[in-house]
Amino acid sequence: MSIMEIQKVRYSYDNKRNVLNGISTALDEGKMYAILGQSGCGKTTLLSLLGGLDSPLDGQILYDGQDIEKIGLANHRKKNVAFIFQSYNLIDYLTPKENVALTAKLSPQPILERVGLTEEESKRNVLKLSGGQQQRVAIARALASDAKVILADEPTGNLDEDTATEIISILKECAHQMKKCVVIVTHSNELAKQADTVFCLKKGRLQQL
Amino acid sequence: MSTWKRAFLYVIRKKVKTVLLFCVLLAMSTFILTGLSIYKATDDSALSLRRSVGGSIRLELDESNGANWQYQQAAGGMMVEYVGTPITDKDIQKIMSIDGVKAYNGIGDGSVYAKDFDFISGFSFGEGSDYSRLPSVTNSEYFNFFTRKAFQLIEGRHIKEDDDHAVLISSAVAEKNNLKLGDTITVQCCYDSGDYPDVKLTVVGIYEYKEDTDSFQTTSTDKRNRLIIDHKAMQEIMQRDEIQYDNGIDFYVDDPREIDRIAKEIKNLDLDWNCFSLTVDNSAYEAVAASLTSMQSLIVWLIVGCIVVSVCILILILSMWIKQRRYETGILLSIGITKSKIVFQYIVEVLLIAVVAFGLSYFTSSLISQGVSDLIFNQVAESQPIPEIELPDDGSEYLDITGQYIPYDTSNMEMVESVEVKVIPNHLLYIYVFGVFLVVLSVSAASITVIQMKPKKILSQMD
Structure with a gap:
């Protein structure tokens, strides 16, 4: 069942060249999607539009059949989607547990343990954690929000291969076991291969591979 | 969170x-x-400070308006007589009813010979120059010489509105004549134009004046010879039926900051402004x-x-x-x-x-x-x-x-x-x-x- 729909979305930075040129697609719960494409092709822009960080010039983005503009972008970000960024984006004066508690509709500690952080680690300063651990905290924060859609922008971009594999497996678990809709923007073909559906964004068009 | x-x-x-x-x-x-x-x-x-030094507004006869004054040839020379509207007690009450006016002091003017005591003698221009001018006041505490600290009461009390034939004398005159509180002195108006009686005054206070004792002075300009008296005494000395405020009336205000507003309100009163003039004195407060x-x-x-x-x-x-x-x-x-x-x-x-x-x-x-x-x-x-x-x-x-x-x-x-x-x-x-x-x-x-x-x-x- 489609949790999000993209309908004829057009976006341009300068109003001359369209980065997204009337793209449409539907995203289902319980699936992991990967969006591939060259740098500057508009992958992150598409993710921002899905997450309500920006608005399309034309077209609509629906969440559960409702236009996210009508839901309210801040409200949409708060209730319906959760972001995971390449640079983790954790708040440096909060512990991992407190970072997770920022969005928490669920109790942070079990989620942190589920993504592989011990109780001791979840009380440390986030900047003293490794990159992999920080990304786990970011995933835990996304899960704690209980949002149905997780939007991940190059989530393994800063991680070594082993850690990247672990992170991907957690995201897969989110999609398949927790029935989230996980959308990953990536350069990595290896990562894309793990997804249930792979899109390629080229010349403003979204093609399913 | x-x-x-x-x-x-x-x-x-x-x-x-x-x-x-x-x-x-x-x-x-x-x-x-x-x-x-x-x-x-x-x-x-x-x-x-404002309350302690106060400020005053003087209502006086307008000397600049010639129509109010009549010049007459008299035996001793030209006499100037005021013929305009006098300042009356009714005028005073009107001004006293204005908010912020706390007291007034009317000042009369006369000149007297000392009959049974001596003034501090000054430079003499000739016979009969051994007299002194004396002010009559409603309340000597508000009299300029005291408020400006030129005179300081060292014994006795100030003259009040209901005093009758009371006088304040200087310590120099008291010392010269061996006078003390409760003693009486006799004075007589020194004007040429009439017969004036001897008037007895009771010493109720002694003030001290230290300035200008060495400079050139006649008996009448030497401030140690000022006899400060009440208006009733002045009436008898000058043989007048009513109190005359020849030297105007000083109205004292609670707060000198209000003085301009009060002066404006006085100006708006129904007084004969062809005959009177108003002067604001805020200098004490400004000075300190x-x-x-x-x-x-x-x-x-x-x-x-x-x-x-x-x-x-x-x-x-x-x-x-x-x-x-x-x-x-x-x-x-x-x-x-x-x-x-x-x-x-x-x-x-x-x-x-x-x-x-x-x-x-x-x-x-x-x-x-x-x-x-x-x-x-x-x-x-x-x-x-x-x-x-x-x-x-x-x-x-x-x-x-x-x-x-x-x-x-x-x-x-x-x-x-x-x-x-x-x-x-x-x-x-x-x-x-x-x-x-x-x-x-x-x-x-x-x-x-x-x-x-x-x-x-x-x-x-x-x-």
């Missing part, structure tokens, strides 16, 4: 920033609180309060300057810090926290620090305010010219019996040399109320650039 908790965690974990901001807020509130306290102290001092007034304006400028500089520094520091926190702002926006809540968090953080800093400023301000006040006061006092009252160059200050031209003896007056500054809890309350406003203003101004950015732009600048 609530905004309050995030703000609290930020404050306790970003210790360097917290300490720095605490110092800025403490300095800001200390200076403003000190300024407020000094201002209040000078205001209180100025009020008490100049340094206080200067200090108050200086303090106002210091407070305003402090506020402007503090707000600028606060906005500058907070702008830099909030710009550094774009990263955090982007994260909070991405998880759906609204911009207004983010700004509210920044405000709460500064307020948490401010509450402690403002509270502590009560003690720091108490420690420094007296010192700062003394320092400013000394600076201001040094820059003030010595107060002087311009004297007429026609010699009328020697003849004038009203004391109008007597300079203020500021050395004997209670000059304000310092003010006692006390920081009071009310001022702290102002600091809290005003400080909260300044903090909200500063944080809001500092947040504008970041808050105007779209979440995507903030996040794209982060990676």
